[in-house]
Structures are given as structure tokens and as C-alpha cells.
Amino acid sequence: MLQLYGNPRSRAMRCLWMLEEVGRPYQLVEKTTHADDLQTAEYLRLNPNARIPTLVDGDLVLWESMAINLYLAQRYDGPMHCAGPEVLGLAAQWSFWAVLEIEHLLLNFLEHRALLAEFARDPSVTERNELLLKKPLGVLNDALAVRGYLAGNSFTVADLNVAGILMWGKMARMDLSAYPELTRWLDACLARPAYVRLRDQARRK
Ligand SMILES: N[C@@H](CCC(=O)N[C@@H](CS)C(=O)NCC(=O)O)C(=O)O
Structure with missing residues (x-):
């Protein structure tokens, strides 16, 4: 299942919005912007910037909110898919x-x-x-x-x-x-x- 690391009071909101528009199942892995939440070896392996949001889709790990949303638009058919x-x-x-x-x-x-x-x-x-x-x-x-x-x-x-x-x-x-x-x-x-x-x-x- 798609996983998004972040919280809705951050730039992760725009990715949560996109995930809701796309309508596929996803899990929100709650992360605050506090250093002790982001500066862990486990999270830094996903996002070396120690920032949110990060998307995990199988083997693909993506950061940068805009890139995440452009990816989701291409990944799935449906009204959010870029028509051309x-x-x-x-x-x-x-x-x-x-x-x-x-x-x-x-x-x-x-x-x-x-x-x-x-x-x-x-x-x-x-x-x-x-x-x-x-x-x-x-x-x-x-x-x-x-x-x-x-x-x-x-x-x-x-x-x-x-x-x-x-x-x-x-x-x-x-x-x-x-x-x-x-x-x-x-x-x-x-x-x-x-x-x-x-x-x-x-x-x-
Ligand atoms: N350009 C990045 C910016 C990400 C970013 O700055 N996220 C903030 C939360 S809105 C963050 O993680 N701040 C924690 C920090 O900078 O230590 C994106 O759009 O994903």
C-alpha cells in the first residue's frame, strides 16, 4: 500500500489532498517536523533531507511534494491522470x-x-x-x-x-x-x- 510520511499541518497536506483525489488506499505515517521525529537513521534512509513529505510506493521512495503529486497523477488512471x-x-x-x-x-x-x-x-x-x-x-x-x-x-x-x-x-x-x-x-x-x-x-x- 502507498505510504505517506508527514502530517496535514505541513506541506504533506498537498500530497494527502492528491492521494484523496486519486482515491487509492494509502497509509499516513504521522511525522511531525521535530528533529527527533525526522533525524532518525530509519527516516534519513527514506529522505536524507530530513523533511516531510515522503512517499513510499513499493520500491520507489519519493520526496519533494510537487514531484510526489506529479508522480501520482501519472501512476493511476482516473480524472487526475494527465491526459497527454x-x-x-x-x-x-x-x-x-x-x-x-x-x-x-x-x-x-x-x-x-x-x-x-x-x-x-x-x-x-x-x-x-x-x-x-x-x-x-x-x-x-x-x-x-x-x-x-x-x-x-x-x-x-x-x-x-x-x-x-x-x-x-x-x-x-x-x-x-x-x-x-x-x-x-x-x-x-x-x-x-x-x-x-x-x-x-x-x-x-
Ligand atoms: N520542497 C520540499 C520542502 C519540504 C519541507 O520543507 N517540509 C517541512 C515541513 S512543511 C519540513 O519537513 N521541515 C522540517 C525541517 O526543515 O527541519 C517539499 O515541497 O516537499
């Missing part, structure tokens, strides 16, 4: 783009808006990051104005990988009103039953 090289290319494009252009800025924004202890929050960081995000979020908004989803007319792993990062903006209550197409699309992605199920499970814990 164009969809796969677009999914890779948007996944790399999201990691390189928005992930760090959004995580940093979330930390300084909500995650850090009050005394450690710096409003100048959120202000700066909001400004730096204007260009990439504009690019995303414009792409979504042309077609409803990132790699065609239906939800694919491209949408999941980008929305799996943009959900941090929602969590941080970032004002996204300047990006109406993005907002419409993000709300549709985050209303998917697979995501809602996981989010509700995580809230109950």
Missing part, C-alpha cells in the same frame, strides 16, 4: 512556478500574520511580501481569466499543486480581492470534497 504531454507539461510549469515564485513569499507572509508568536511578528514583512506577490498573482489571475483551470477546462494536478500553496494566503486572510479570477478558482479548488474532508479531519484533531 501538454497537460503534464503545464502541470510541471505551474508546479515549478509556484515553488519558485510564490511559495516562500506566502509562507513568510503566513508566519508573520498568524503563525509566529505575537512579539515576533513583523508587519513590514507582510507588507513587503504582499507587494512582491502582486506580479506573480497577477500572472496567475490573467491565466485563469483565459481558461477556468490551469491546464485545461477541468481540475488537474496543476491546480492542486498551486492551490495547495495558495491556501496559505487564505489561512493568513490575505486580501485577494484584486485577483477575482484567482479567487473564484481558489474557492472552487478548496471546495473540492477531497480537500474539505482532510481539512475537517485535521481540525478535529
